[in-house]
Amino acid sequence: MRSHAPVPVPPGVEAVHKAYLEELGPKERAALLSWTGFTTTFAAVRGITYSIRDNKGPFRNLSVGGAHLHHYMWGIALLSGVGAVAVHGQETHRRHPAVALSYGVALALIVDEFALLLDLEDVYWAKQGRVSVDLGVGLVAVGGTVFAALPMLQRLLRRPAAH
Template sequence: MERRSVVAEVRDAFRTELDSGQQSALISWMAFTTVFGGVRGVTHAIKAGKGPFRNLSVGGEHLHHYMWGIGMLAGVGAIAVRGTEELRRHPGTAVAYGAALALIVDEFALLLDLKDVYWAKQGRISVDLAVSGSSLAGTYFAALPVIRKVSRRMRGL
């Protein structure tokens, strides 16, 4: 049996072990996890005044990133309602959905009009850990059929 790269094995398992709905779910979880982690990093850098990142404001009003998430989610909804099946199952739609949810979830307390405890250390650590753990677990379980197939192939079974 020829040895293929791990990337080739993952690509093959993704295509053969997951139906189109499972593929979309996995892509969405991966996008959610990646965007949520990236947003956390960027917001911490902004708060610390490090790096090239700054808050975006228009007319003196801060534009929170949940706003972009809501806009993206509206676009995904339009695709779900009016798009073709090919467009609904397109990887870009799954990425937009996962990314939009990450942007919204990261600032969910602001949407509920709760006290602005966004930067309170105790609150942020627990929320960051909970959402990060959930997103990693969701990605893992969505990818489990792919992981199992790649593992079997790499062991030569």
């Protein structure tokens, strides 16, 4: 008779939350939230932008008075808000998880359209240039998120397998 190795079970929400709180200090949690916000926003914005460009899905460009509102504008506005909290906010507000998350979201909105900020409109949508930028930033984003979560992930991987 063969003995079967236990099938690994992914950690539950409680185990992940406990590892998050116990393995990461406040600065590490802020870094993880920033990277997670950046990565998630960058991926979502790329998907939405490609769907708009291909005229698929529910999303459309937003314009006011004939002028297109690029999403880097929303990123700059959000980053300004984060900066205001960092400079003028009370310590409890500066350390709030929403500030770290908002920082990552704002940077993704700006970085995604960085070529437009440099007035490189012709290369922004050139297939080879756009794909390489998407992959490069995407890999950096995922790598940074994983790196920031490493202590937590190591703990979750060390936990005994459920039977």
